[in-house]
Amino acid sequence: ETVLIHGEAGPNRGARAAALQWFADELESRSNGDMRVDIQWGGALFKANAALPSIRDGVADMGTVISVYYPQELVSYGIADLPIDNPDAWVGMRATDELMRTSDAIKSDLADKGLVYIGTFTTSAVNIGCKDAAIRTADDVAGLKVRGVGAYGKVFGEMGANMVRMSIYEAYQGLDVGLIDCSQGYSYAVAALKQAEVMDSYTLLDWGQVGGVGIFMNEDVHGSLSADQQQLLEEVGSDMADHFGRLITDANAKAIEDMTAAGVEIIELPEEERAKFLELGEPFIQAWADTAQSVGLPGTDLLNEYQQLIAKYTEERDANGYPWLGN
Amino acid sequence: MIDPSTIGLIAFAAVLVLLALRVPIAFALASVATIATFFIFAFRTGTFMPERAIRATTSLVYSNSFDLIHSYDLSMIPLFVALGHIAYRAEITTKIYDAAKVWLTRLPGGVAMASVVGCGGFSAITGSSIACASTMGRICVPEMLRMGYDPRLATSSVAAGGTLGSLIPPSVLFIIYGIFTETSISRLFLAGVLPGLLTLAGFILVIGIWVWRNPAIAPVGDQVFTRRERMKAALDAWPALLLFLVIVGGIYGGIFTATEAAAVCVVATALIGFAQRKLTLSGLWESLKETCIQTSAIFFIAAGAKIFVAFIALTGVAPTIVSTVTAAEPSVIVLMLAIALIYLLLGMFLDPIGIMVLTLPLMIPLVESYGLNLIWFGVVVIKLLEIGLITPPVGLNVFVIANVVGREAPIDRIFAGIARFLSVDIIVLGLIMAFPIISLLLPMGM
Amino acid sequence: MLGKLENVLLGLGAVAVLALGLMISANVAARALFDTALPDTVTFVREMMVAAILFPLAAATAARAHVAVEFVTNWFGPRTRSWLIVMGSVIGMLALTPLLFAGWREFSSNWTSGGFFYGDLNLPKWPGRLLFLIGIAACWIRLAELAIRDTRTILSGGIVPTNSDEQDTA
Ligand code: NA
Numbered sequence: 001e002t003v004l005i006h007g008e009a010g011p012n013r014g015a016r017a018a019a020l021q022w023f024a025d026e027l028e029s030r031s032n033g034d035m036r037v038d039i040q041w042g043g044a045l046f047k048a049n050a051a052l053p054s055i056r057d058g059v060a061d062m063g064t065v066i067s068v069y070y071p072q073e074l075v076s077y078g079i080a081d082l083p084i085d086n087p088d089a090w091v092g093m094r095a096t097d098e099l100m101r102t103s104d105a106i107k108s109d110l111a112d113k114g115l116v117y118i119g120t121f122t123t124s125a126v127n128i129g130c131k132d133a134a135i136r137t138a139d140d141v142a143g144l145k146v147r148g149v150g151a152y153g154k155v156f157g158e159m160g161a162n163m164v165r166m167s168i169y170e171a172y173q174g175l176d177v178g179l180i181d182c183s184q185g186y187s188y189a190v191a192a193l194k195q196a197e198v199m200d201s202y203t204l205l206d207w208g209q210v211g212g213v214g215i216f217m218n219e220d221v222h223g224s225l226s227a228d229q230q231q232l233l234e235e236v237g238s239d240m241a242d243h244f245g246r247l248i249t250d251a252n253a254k255a256i257e258d259m260t261a262a263g264v265e266i267i268e269l270p271e272e273e274r275a276k277f278l279e280l281g282e283p284f285i286q287a288w289a290d291t292a293q294s295v296g297l298p299g300t301d302l303l304n305e306y307q308q309l310i311a312k313y314t315e316e317r318d319a320n321g322y323p324w325l326g327n
Numbered sequence: 328m329i330d331p332s333t334i335g336l337i338a339f340a341a342v343l344v345l346l347a348l349r350v351p352i353a354f355a356l357a358s359v360a361t362i363a364t365f366f367i368f369a370f371r372t373g374t375f376m377p378e379r380a381i382r383a384t385t386s387l388v389y390s391n392s393f394d395l396i397h398s399y400d401l402s403m404i405p406l407f408v409a410l411g412h413i414a415y416r417a418e419i420t421t422k423i424y425d426a427a428k429v430w431l432t433r434l435p436g437g438v439a440m441a442s443v444v445g446c447g448g449f450s451a452i453t454g455s456s457i458a459c460a461s462t463m464g465r466i467c468v469p470e471m472l473r474m475g476y477d478p479r480l481a482t483s484s485v486a487a488g489g490t491l492g493s494l495i496p497p498s499v500l501f502i503i504y505g506i507f508t509e510t511s512i513s514r515l516f517l518a519g520v521l522p523g524l525l526t527l528a529g530f531i532l533v534i535g536i537w538v539w540r541n542p543a544i545a546p547v548g549d550q551v552f553t554r555r556e557r558m559k560a561a562l563d564a565w566p567a568l569l570l571f572l573v574i575v576g577g578i579y580g581g582i583f584t585a586t587e588a589a590a591v592c593v594v595a596t597a598l599i600g601f602a603q604r605k606l607t608l609s610g611l612w613e614s615l616k617e618t619c620i621q622t623s624a625i626f627f628i629a630a631g632a633k634i635f636v637a638f639i640a641l642t643g644v645a646p647t648i649v650s651t652v653t654a655a656e657p658s659v660i661v662l663m664l665a666i667a668l669i670y671l672l673l674g675m676f677l678d679p680i681g682i683m684v685l686t687l688p689l690m691i692p693l694v695e696s697y698g699l700n701l702i703w704f705g706v707v708v709i710k711l712l713e714i715g716l717i718t719p720p721v722g723l724n725v726f727v728i729a730n731v732v733g734r735e736a737p738i739d740r741i742f743a744g745i746a747r748f749l750s751v752d753i754i755v756l757g758l759i760m761a762f763p764i765i766s767l768l769l770p771m772g773m
Numbered sequence: 774m775l776g777k778l779e780n781v782l783l784g785l786g787a788v789a790v791l792a793l794g795l796m797i798s799a800n801v802a803a804r805a806l807f808d809t810a811l812p813d814t815v816t817f818v819r820e821m822m823v824a825a826i827l828f829p830l831a832a833a834t835a836a837r838a839h840v841a842v843e844f845v846t847n848w849f850g851p852r853t854r855s856w857l858i859v860m861g862s863v864i865g866m867l868a869l870t871p872l873l874f875a876g877w878r879e880f881s882s883n884w885t886s887g888g889f890f891y892g893d894l895n896l897p898k899w900p901g902r903l904l905f906l907i908g909i910a911a912c913w914i915r916l917a918e919l920a921i922r923d924t925r926t927i928l929s930g931g932i933v934p935t936n937s938d939e940q941d942t943a
């Protein structure tokens with residue numbers, strides 16, 4: 001029996017936890033009990049911002065890594081965080097997963113860091129919720145006090161928002177007392193963090209995703225596994241994107257339903273307004289490509305490849321529907 | 328190969344022995360956790376592999392201590408400690424106590440009671456027990472000692488009062504609990520209010536009875552103050568009132584976060600001190616240096632506790648305990664008593680957030696299977712974790728006070744004073760467990 | 774020499790605490806008065822926290838400010854107690870050695886890789902790692918000095934003062 005310790009910084013609740021648990025259960029059952037995952041939740045072993053060295057050094061055999069903490073070391077995976085037109089959780093994950101598995105440049109870059117890619121999650125599309133304010137057009141952002149994250153936050157700043165930095169846990173109280181007017185978020189996380197209790201509008205930007213969130217494994221540990229075991233990890237890791245896609249699509253739909261029921265106004269942006277957000281995000285996409293280039297990765301090529309994969313899986317979804325809805 | 332759970336138990340015992348042998352707490356926790364972690368990593372595959380174990384162990388120890396210190400939110404702690412020191416040198420705290428003395432002089436133990444209420448108020452604002460204990464410890468304890476209060480009473484009432492930090496909202500611990508259980512944070516906050524006030528009332532009662540039985544520990548003045556003297560004393564305390572209004576108004580008025588409040592108050596206090604010509608530049612400098620010595624020692628203990636939590640996670644002690652309890656299929660009452668015991672035992676050694684992270688993923692499904700209310704259970708858990716902050720051998724609040732106060736109160740004396748507050752804590756805990764309505768009245772009224 | 778170095782580090786720690794307060798306050802003012810934010814305050818604060826907390830560690834150690842439980846050892850004779858204090862210092866060195874080891878590894882890997890924090894200024898990661906290494910190293914050196922000095926004191930027939938002894942004589 002092979003027991004793999006997995007370090008996860010988040011709690012054992014919510015869609016991502018359910019998917020990770022599914023990954024663990026599936027690995028155990030498909031290996032007939034030969035492989036087992038011992039998940040350490042809540043950052044008991046290491047916090048999110050120490051995941052990369054912890055996995056590399058063997059504190060855990062594998063773990064959940066969030067690329068935004070490693071904008072330089074994990075620039076390759078950061079491609080999934082860019083503010084591009086990438087609103088579908090399943091499409092985004094399939095594209096990211098395929099890029100991470102097939103790109104030789106990325107694989108050798110990861111190997112240099114002592115890591116092996118196993119599977120991917122996503123936060124799903126970026127939206128924004130507000131209290132005593134509502135974003136109906138791109139112009140409405142100006143003058144609002146906004147808690148934003150990553151490149152998306154930078155775009156809100158470009159649009160004239162007054163950027164307030166606080167942790168996601170402080171966001172609840174921040175909205176409640178009016179320290180911030182709006183907080184960037186993802187539907188299911190807004191529900192999980194109960195932020196809807198203190199929001200009265202929620203604008204669907206359907207923007208890009210924070211998709212640089214996934215499972216990585218220590219290269220030595222991976223190398224010590226049998227070929228069959230490695231094969232199984234790859235299979236289950238890849239299937240996880242489908243499973244999580246289903247979970248998160250359902251969870252997001254339910255979150256929107258609950259918010260509506262709780263009296264939160266759900267705002268859908270007109271297409272031309274949404275386009276303004278996307279346009280302002282472009283310089284940050286270019287900045288990513290420059291960083292990639294600076295560490296010897298073909299940034300522009302990877303971006304093209306990623307966009308093609310998004311188009312490919314969008315087409316596949318439009319033609320066949322989501323895999324879990326088939327037959 | 329040694330069973331990791333056994334290594335866990337040996338480690339707990341080793342910490343106890345080292346503490347008894349006067350090894351500084353931070354060194355005891357960190358060294359035992361490091362060595363034990365090394366053994367777990369070295370024997371993981373069944374064969375002794377020291378080289379990989381060294382790399383993994385050092386990485387674990389490093390990241391857990393570095394991340395604790397490399398924190399924006401925890402900057403609140405040095406800042407609030409600095410606030411206490413600067414306010415002391417600017418004579419702002421003395422003025423509060425002069426006022427308290429004038430107003431409460433006839434009430435036996437009145438100043439200690441006022442300090443506990445002050446802790447409740449401070450906790451309601453900052454949400455952190457440690458920040459509360461370190462600031463109030465610096466402000467209240469020296470003043471009470473100056474008035475002739477027994478050091479045991481002065482220190483233990485502030486250490487105990489500091490534990491109100493997480494029960495009275497807002498509270499970091501409730502937020503983390505809410506995230507681990509997917510329960511409403513605003514309901515949890517409301518649920519903590521009455522148990523928090525009940526605890527506060529209990530603490531005041533403890534002081535009252537303690538002083539009633541030993542009047543010598545809290546001297547009562549026989550001076551009679553005129554109305555004019557009373558008004559003057561109250562008015563002289565205006566800087567403290569102003570600071571309080573700045574904190575409360577700023578946080579609830581949406582101007583700054585609790586962390587930012589600490590910084591704003593430090594700057595405001597220094598400015599008031601300079602304006603009143605009570606604070607000098609060298610006084611400010613000395614305050615900052617004292618702040619540094621204290622906070623570095625406190626953080627080092629917290630880092631040791633953090634490393635210990637990571638090590639305990641590796642041992643699998645927590646799941647072993649929970650599955651033992653589950654296998655016994657206890658009745659609800661036995662289950663709750665077992666849970667209380669587990670949290671009290673873990674609370675002897677580990678920090679609140681660490682305990683939650685280790686136990687909640689296992690405990691919550693078990694509690695849910697019994698159909699228990701998770702809001703109520705949250706209040707029980709937070710109360711248990713708060714108790715852990717003042718239980719020996721590792722009682723963070725007690726260490727903070729010992730550190731702030733220095734030689735006049737060795738920790739065994741503070742623990743001796745704490746025993747009285749602990750007994751009332753256990754009674755309050757029993758009430759909260761037996762009568763869920765105490766917790767649920769406010770949130771159900773929503 | 775060691776004392777001077779510690780004083781400098783302590784002073785720098787005090788400056789870091791002051792800087793934390795001023796920077797966070799300035800950010801609040803910028804937000805409330807000018808609808809803007811200072812760049813990367815959170816990252817600056819985190820990096821300065823390392824100096825504020827760890828630079829004074831050696832001075833705290835020299836002042837024997839680490840909290841310890843004394844009520845058991847109060848029953849022992851002064852010489853036994855003195856040896857236990859030496860043991861405490863040695864155990865402290867033991868606890869810090871892995872931090873030195875990993876601290877150096879983390880500093881040098883961030884130095885060579887050029888790792889940075891995502892933000893307005895993309896600040897490099899190595900300075901905080903370097904501050905950590907300096908603080909821990911200074912504390913380690915002080916513990917070693919204490920262990921040697923205290924051992925000499927005991928061997929020449931003296932006893933090592935503890936907090937409670939000093940209190941008795943005060
Ligand atoms: Na509180």
Ligand code: NA
Pocket residue numbers: 674675676677714715716717718719720721722723
């Ligand atoms: Na304790």
